[in-house]
Amino acid sequence: MKQVFILRGLPGSGKSYYAQSLADELVAGNESDYVVCATDDYFYNSEGVYQFDKFKLPEYHNLNLARFINALAEEIPLVIVDNTNIKKWEFIAYAQAATALGYQVKEVIVGEIKDKSLQHLYAKRCEHKVPLRMISKMAYMFEW
Template sequence: MTKNKSSNDEKILYILRGLPGSGKSSLAKTIMNSHGKRGVVLSADDYFLVNGKYEYDPSKIGEAHLFNQESCREKCEKGVSPVIIDNTNVKCWEAKVYVEIALHYGYKIEVREPETPWWKNRDPEKLARKTLHGVPLKKIKGMLDRWDDDFSRNNKR
């Protein structure tokens, strides 16, 4: 992949956050379109794509995130922009590695959440209906209970 930079030559890494079904992947597409479809979207979910089919294995979630983090590091090292991290990022610490990578390679960081009404209203039933990967309502409710509203630099959780 060749170097891709945003229109003002500023490298940017977007950290998306939101529960399954909230509209993160749609937001990622919108961001990509705003950058002329340059850059890359990285998601731990991609690790579970086998021949175009999603085959989730909870025992491999750690591997999936390490794979995604390494992919991010490789893209940032090459200067690809934008880099869009399309993960739930329920807790602040989950995005820490991406922040460190971005800062190391001189990227601006922007944290974004979907603007969908069901996400703004934190509607777990609607999220469960909207999720592309069949995440059960009970799991979504648990993630919502753990959700960090404060995603600032000072939050160490």
């Protein structure tokens, strides 16, 4: 069965950890049987340092969507979208492409969105140093 998981959640909520755990569970971590598509991947420079640039975000989202569609076209059994996906429109193209190509699609919300104490925790553990005020703003804007 071909599956797509679209992860949604605040920065620091554990989406990337969840994605890897899911791959380990469903395909035993066999790298040829899954792809994790994360826009964050494009913000790493050649030395492996994460450098966020808000002006590159639209371009990198498009590159991530293209990588996702390529994985579907290659019929990779498990494809995971690891983005915040705060608004529904942010992941609708992923869901529609997957459905059109015969994949079962599951939307997974990782972590608690509205819990203020957890937002503090997410800000502390977020690898990309997203500030608490931005995480709180994203929680407020989250579409169910």
